[in-house]
Amino acid sequence: MALLDVLLEYPLTTLFVLSTGLLFSRCIYHLAFHPIAHIPGPFLAKITSLWLYYHAYIGDEATIIHKAHTEYGPYVRVSPNEVDISDADAMAPIYVSKGGFLKAPCYANFDIDGHKTIFSATDVEHRARRAKAVVPMFSTKSIRENEAALYGCADRMVDRMEEEARTGRPVNILNIARSLAVDAVSTHLFQENYNGTSEKGPRLSVSAFVDAFVAVGRFFYLPTKVFIWLEWTIEKCMPDEHTATSMEVVDKFVDNLVDQTPAGSSSYPGRLIPLVERLEVKAQCKDLIFAGTDSTGMNFATLCRQMALNPDKYEVLRKEILDNANAGEKKQDVQALPYLSAVVRESLRISMANPTRLPHVVPDSGWTFKGTNFPAGTIVGCSAHELHFNEEVFPDPFSFYPERWLQENPEATKAFFAFGAGSRACIARNLATFELYMGAERLVERDVLRGARACQEKVEIYEWFNSSVKGEKIELVWEKPRV
Ligand code: HEM
Numbered sequence: 001m002a003l004l005d006v007l008l009e010y011p012l013t014t015l016f017v018l019s020t021g022l023l024f025s026r027c028i029y030h031l032a033f034h035p036i037a038h039i040p041g042p043f044l045a046k047i048t049s050l051w052l053y054y055h056a057y058i059g060d061e062a063t064i065i066h067k068a069h070t071e072y073g074p075y076v077r078v079s080p081n082e083v084d085i086s087d088a089d090a091m092a093p094i095y096v097s098k099g100g101f102l103k104a105p106c107y108a109n110f111d112i113d114g115h116k117t118i119f120s121a122t123d124v125e126h127r128a129r130r131a132k133a134v135v136p137m138f139s140t141k142s143i144r145e146n147e148a149a150l151y152g153c154a155d156r157m158v159d160r161m162e163e164e165a166r167t168g169r170p171v172n173i174l175n176i177a178r179s180l181a182v183d184a185v186s187t188h189l190f191q192e193n194y195n196g197t198s199e200k201g202p203r204l205s206v207s208a209f210v211d212a213f214v215a216v217g218r219f220f221y222l223p224t225k226v227f228i229w230l231e232w233t234i235e236k237c238m239p240d241e242h243t244a245t246s247m248e249v250v251d252k253f254v255d256n257l258v259d260q261t262p263a264g265s266s267s268y269p270g271r272l273i274p275l276v277e278r279l280e281v282k283a284q285c286k287d288l289i290f291a292g293t294d295s296t297g298m299n300f301a302t303l304c305r306q307m308a309l310n311p312d313k314y315e316v317l318r319k320e321i322l323d324n325a326n327a328g329e330k331k332q333d334v335q336a337l338p339y340l341s342a343v344v345r346e347s348l349r350i351s352m353a354n355p356t357r358l359p360h361v362v363p364d365s366g367w368t369f370k371g372t373n374f375p376a377g378t379i380v381g382c383s384a385h386e387l388h389f390n391e392e393v394f395p396d397p398f399s400f401y402p403e404r405w406l407q408e409n410p411e412a413t414k415a416f417f418a419f420g421a422g423s424r425a426c427i428a429r430n431l432a433t434f435e436l437y438m439g440a441e442r443l444v445e446r447d448v449l450r451g452a453r454a455c456q457e458k459v460e461i462y463e464w465f466n467s468s469v470k471g472e473k474i475e476l477v478w479e480k481p482r483v
Pocket residue numbers: 118119120127131185288291292293295296297299353354358359417418419420421423424425426427428429431432433
């Protein structure tokens with residue numbers, strides 16, 4: 001009774017002592033008794049998820065986790081219940097075998113307008129119904145049948161780059177690469193060209209919309225309820241005119257597209273209309289505009305920048321492409337050209353369009369990997385940053401060196417993670433790869449990159465789920481403007 005009297009007499013002190021005690025015992029639990037207490041990691045990451053939230057927010061997640069791997073080895077506990085694995089052998093069990101582990105619940109933070117998308121859905125059945133309807137559009141056959149329209153997009157992109165190069169001012173090739181990407185996605189999947197390549201402004205009309213989704217990556221790991229609340233607060237307290245305008249432009253494009261698409265049409269929205277309500281079809285289309293514009297844009301801009309930085313490699317590529325163009329009956333499909341293939345792969349390896357972990361959940365049966373136990377419910381994953389910059393597999397990993405792909409190299413092939421892996425790997429990898437090949441082919445054929453110089457010494461990024469280029473520019477300048 002006496003203790004109770006003391007506690008009631010000093011309520012604030014009591015509250016403080018109780019909450020400190022609770023917090024302390026929670027830390028002890030996470031450090032010593034949690035089912036993954038045996039996995040090493042930074043002290044703060046072991047006791048609280050705030051460590052991961054913070055590094056995701058400031059955009060140095062991949063770098064800081066890399067440092068932790070050098071200290072702790074291939075498994076790093078990055079939050080009380082989450083492990084980052086820097087071993088390519090882990091890709092098969094996590095992402096591939098028997099459909100792989102399920103995506104982690106935090107993918108719900110990428111839902112659009114309250115709808116689960118093909119990308120964000122964690123439920124296999126939910127995703128499968130929608131994906132089955134649209135997956136034929138991503139086949140090589142379907143892309144080949146639409147080749148002429150897609151090359152039209154590439155030609156307009158080259159015209160635009162040539163026109164901007166002539167000004168003698170720095171040219172934001174990220175903007176131009178994004179315009180190719182949005183045109184290719186809309187032309188092929190929506191059967192309606194967004195026409196980004198014909199825009200004249202310094203920033204593509206779709207860019208602020210895309211960047212707003214990219215910025216969701218800052219909060220990727222937050223519990224979804226917290227995320228929704230935070231997003232709402234940011235929108236209300238810090239409205240951004242650019243983003244609002246861009247959202248409106250994209251909404252209008254998608255509204256018209258979906259409202260005018262008849263059920264049974266062979267386009268992407270037409271295939272979804274019989275299955276789900278139109279509001280969801282619109283959300284699925286917006287998801288493609290985001291996913292398709294951002295990653296392909298970043299990769300194509302990286303390819304152009306690397307060609308400008310490496311004139312000797314550019315000459316090798318140009319010779320291969322011109323020889324092929326003049327080969328008459330022996331002309332090969334561009335995707336069979338070895339040096340171009342190596343340039344595309346190396347750009348995908350080095351671009352860091354998606355640098356961080358793709359988190360999945362260990363199933364009820366638990367998982368033992370190379371003698372280490374990961375209990376059911378643990379979130380595990382690999383990242384492109386760890387796999388692509390592993391110097392044992394890719395010597396001098398930060399250098400652009402297409403030649404590393406010219407010889408058979410099973411270790412490098414195994415570690416290639418640009419599109420993820422397994423059943424949830426990028427649904428559009430054929431389309432994205434085709435865009436990179438045809439864009440490069442057309443640019444090099446017309447010799448547009450000759451004389452281009454990279455303006456930035458280094459392209460710095462926020463290491464979010466989809467990386468964001470600091471300053472939103474990757475610039476080249478043509479010192480002797482092309483005539
Ligand atoms: C070079 C360009 C691209 C790269 C590097 C890329 C990368 C990725 C990666 C890493 C994933 C796996 C994400 C995860 O498991 O969490 C993914 C999934 C996805 N991507 Fe891409 N992507 C590219 C282009 C595209 C394009 C052009 C589109 C749409 C037109 C697209 C649509 C999607 C969708 C819908 C998913 C979810 C697939 C699923 O979960 O079933 N991507 N992409």
